[in-house]
Amino acid sequence: MNTTPTTSLTVTGPLRDRYDEILSPEALAFVGELHDRFAGPRHDRLADRMKRRYELGNGRDLAFMPETASIREDAGWRVAGAGPGLEDRRIEITGPCDPKMTINALNSGANVWLADLEDATSPTWANIVEGQLSLFDAIRDQLEFTSPEGKNYRVTDPSRTPTIVMRPRGWHLVEKHIEHADRTGQQLAASASLVDFGLYAFHNAHELVRRGRGPYFYLPKIESHREARLWNEIFTFAEERLGLAHGTIRATVLIETFPAAFEMDEILYELRDHCAGLNAGRWDYVFSIIKNYRGRGQWFVLPDRDRILMTLPFMRAYTELLVQTCHRRKAHAIGGMSAFIPNRRSPEVTERALERVAADKRREATDGFDGSWVAHPDLIPVARAEFDRVLGERPNQLDRMRDDVHVTARELLDIRSAGGEVTLAGVRANISITVRYLEAWLRGIGAVALDNLMEDAATAEISRSQLWQWIHQDTVTAEGEQITRQLVERLLREVLADLPTPEGHKLAEAEDVFREVALQEVFPTFLTVPAYTRYLVERGPSAEAEREPSAERESVTA
Structure with missing residues (x-):
C-alpha cells in the first residue's frame, strides 16, 4: 500500500515548473526529519556564538583552548581524507548554481566546482529551488540552457567535468518559504543549512556514488568544533537514513571565521570520519576579525580594504597554520579566492592583475597548499601553471608537513601589523x-x-x-x-x-x-x-514580522 510520507514541514513559497521534483513529499519528509532532530542543537550553537561575541566585546581574547589540548597534541589520529574524485583539487572554481553558471563551471577545466548556494547566491526562492534543479540535471548529464538571445549552452564533455562540492547556506540563515513545526506546534522558518543539505543529499547522493564520486560539501561560517560536531551528527544520520556507507559524505570546512582559526585541529577531529580538508576563506575571515573585534580600539582597525593583503603577518600566520594543521592530519589544505575578472577592453589592467594572481597562487603552492580557488575560468591557466610547477604529476602535497611553522595565538591576533591607514x-x-x-x-x-x-x-x-x-x-x-x-x-x-x-x-x-x-x-x-x-520573501504581508528566534539577530554594541 502506497502512502504519502508525513513531514513537519510546510512549503509556503510558490510552486513553479518542476519545483515538485525537488520539493517531493519524500524529500520534504527527509528534510523534516533533519529539523526534528537538529533544529534545537542548531539554536544552541547560535546561542554559543552570541555568548562568545559578548565576551570578546568585553575584553576577552581568543586563544587555543586548554581543555582540548590532548586533541592537538595527539599525533596519531587522521581524517578520512579525499573521497573519489577529490584526490587532485589544485584548481577549484566557485560560482552560483543557475543553469548558465553551472554549465560554465562544468566546462571550465577546473578540478573542482564549488556549487555555491551561499555567498555567491542571492537566496531568492527561485534561486534556491532552481539551483537545486540545475544540480539535479547537471549530475545526470541532462542540463541545457538557452539564453533570451537564443544562445544554447550545454556541457561539452560530461566525462571531464569537475567534481562538484556543494556549499549550503550557513547556520545563521533561514529559509522563510519553508516552515517547520517545533515540539510545541509553533511554525518557524526552516534552517537554510538543513534545507540545502537535505534536498541535495536526498536527490543526488546515490547518483553521485553510482557515477564514481560522492555527496561532497563545503561547510561555511563554522565558528567552533561544536558546530563541526553537529554537522558530523547530521552526516551520520543522513547516511543511515539514505542507506549510504558510513563516511560516504565528505566535507571541506571553510576556516573563514576568526574563532575557527583557534580550533582547526578540533574541527578536523570532530569531522574526522567525514572530513576531506580545510579551506582558507580569507575574505570572510577578515570580515570576522572586524565583527568580533570592532569595538576593541585602534589596534584592531584595519586599513583600506585593498591594502589587506595575504602577505601581512597575521594573515601569513593564519594560512601557514592551516597548511600545517591539515597535512599533519592528512587533510587537504585549499587556498583562497582570486576574484579578478579579466577586462578585455583594458589589456594593461588585465596583465597587471594576472601577474598579481600568479604571485598569489605561487605563494600558496610554495607554502604547501594542495589547491586554490578562482572566480573566473580565464584565471584557471594562470593558477594551474603555478600549482603544476610545484606539484608536477603529484595530485597534492600532503607529505609537506611544514614542521618549520610555529604559530602562536599572539601572532593570529596581531591585527596591528596591518597598519591602519x-x-x-x-x-x-x-x-x-x-x-x-x-x-x-x-x-x-x-x-x-x-x-x-x-x-x-x-x-x-x-x-x-x-x-x-x-x-x-x-x-x-x-x-x-x-x-x-x-x-x-x-x-x-x-x-x-x-x-x-x-x-x-x-x-x-x-x-x-x-x-x-x-x-x-x-x-x-x-x-x-x-x-x-x-x-526576498515571496509571501503575504502577515509574514513580514520575523518569527525565527535566531540568536544571530542580536548583536553586542561595544
Missing part, C-alpha cells in the same frame, strides 16, 4: 561596493562583477563592517578628516548620484539596507539577514 578614497570605495552589491543582490544576483573584481557577500561584508568600525572608533583618514556618519552620508549621496538607474533597479532598497547595516548603532551580524527578511 584609511583614506577618503577607501571610504568612498567601501560605500560604492556595498551599495552596488546590495542593489544586485536584491535583484537576485549574488556574484557581481564590480571594478574588475567578482564581489560576493563576503567582500561586501568587509566593506560595510569597515565603515561601521571606522565610524565607531573615531578613525581619522590620511587626509585628516574624521570618519563620521555625516561624512559617510555625504559620500553616499555622491555615490548614488553617479550610479545609473536602469528600469527595475533596486537602489532605493539598497540605500535603505546600507543605512541599516553600516550606519546604525547596533551592528547586524550579517548584512544578508535583515536584507533577506525585508525584501
Whole structure:
C-alpha cells in the first residue's frame, strides 16, 4: 500500500515548473526529519556564538583552548581524507548554481566546482529551488540552457567535468518559504543549512556514488568544533537514513571565521570520519576579525580594504597554520579566492592583475597548499601553471608537513601589523561596493562583477563592517578628516548620484539596507539577514514580522 510520507514541514513559497521534483513529499519528509532532530542543537550553537561575541566585546581574547589540548597534541589520529574524485583539487572554481553558471563551471577545466548556494547566491526562492534543479540535471548529464538571445549552452564533455562540492547556506540563515513545526506546534522558518543539505543529499547522493564520486560539501561560517560536531551528527544520520556507507559524505570546512582559526585541529577531529580538508576563506575571515573585534580600539582597525593583503603577518600566520594543521592530519589544505575578472577592453589592467594572481597562487603552492580557488575560468591557466610547477604529476602535497611553522595565538591576533591607514578614497570605495552589491543582490544576483573584481557577500561584508568600525572608533583618514556618519552620508549621496538607474533597479532598497547595516548603532551580524527578511520573501504581508528566534539577530554594541 502506497502512502504519502508525513513531514513537519510546510512549503509556503510558490510552486513553479518542476519545483515538485525537488520539493517531493519524500524529500520534504527527509528534510523534516533533519529539523526534528537538529533544529534545537542548531539554536544552541547560535546561542554559543552570541555568548562568545559578548565576551570578546568585553575584553576577552581568543586563544587555543586548554581543555582540548590532548586533541592537538595527539599525533596519531587522521581524517578520512579525499573521497573519489577529490584526490587532485589544485584548481577549484566557485560560482552560483543557475543553469548558465553551472554549465560554465562544468566546462571550465577546473578540478573542482564549488556549487555555491551561499555567498555567491542571492537566496531568492527561485534561486534556491532552481539551483537545486540545475544540480539535479547537471549530475545526470541532462542540463541545457538557452539564453533570451537564443544562445544554447550545454556541457561539452560530461566525462571531464569537475567534481562538484556543494556549499549550503550557513547556520545563521533561514529559509522563510519553508516552515517547520517545533515540539510545541509553533511554525518557524526552516534552517537554510538543513534545507540545502537535505534536498541535495536526498536527490543526488546515490547518483553521485553510482557515477564514481560522492555527496561532497563545503561547510561555511563554522565558528567552533561544536558546530563541526553537529554537522558530523547530521552526516551520520543522513547516511543511515539514505542507506549510504558510513563516511560516504565528505566535507571541506571553510576556516573563514576568526574563532575557527583557534580550533582547526578540533574541527578536523570532530569531522574526522567525514572530513576531506580545510579551506582558507580569507575574505570572510577578515570580515570576522572586524565583527568580533570592532569595538576593541585602534589596534584592531584595519586599513583600506585593498591594502589587506595575504602577505601581512597575521594573515601569513593564519594560512601557514592551516597548511600545517591539515597535512599533519592528512587533510587537504585549499587556498583562497582570486576574484579578478579579466577586462578585455583594458589589456594593461588585465596583465597587471594576472601577474598579481600568479604571485598569489605561487605563494600558496610554495607554502604547501594542495589547491586554490578562482572566480573566473580565464584565471584557471594562470593558477594551474603555478600549482603544476610545484606539484608536477603529484595530485597534492600532503607529505609537506611544514614542521618549520610555529604559530602562536599572539601572532593570529596581531591585527596591528596591518597598519591602519584609511583614506577618503577607501571610504568612498567601501560605500560604492556595498551599495552596488546590495542593489544586485536584491535583484537576485549574488556574484557581481564590480571594478574588475567578482564581489560576493563576503567582500561586501568587509566593506560595510569597515565603515561601521571606522565610524565607531573615531578613525581619522590620511587626509585628516574624521570618519563620521555625516561624512559617510555625504559620500553616499555622491555615490548614488553617479550610479545609473536602469528600469527595475533596486537602489532605493539598497540605500535603505546600507543605512541599516553600516550606519546604525547596533551592528547586524550579517548584512544578508535583515536584507533577506525585508525584501526576498515571496509571501503575504502577515509574514513580514520575523518569527525565527535566531540568536544571530542580536548583536553586542561595544
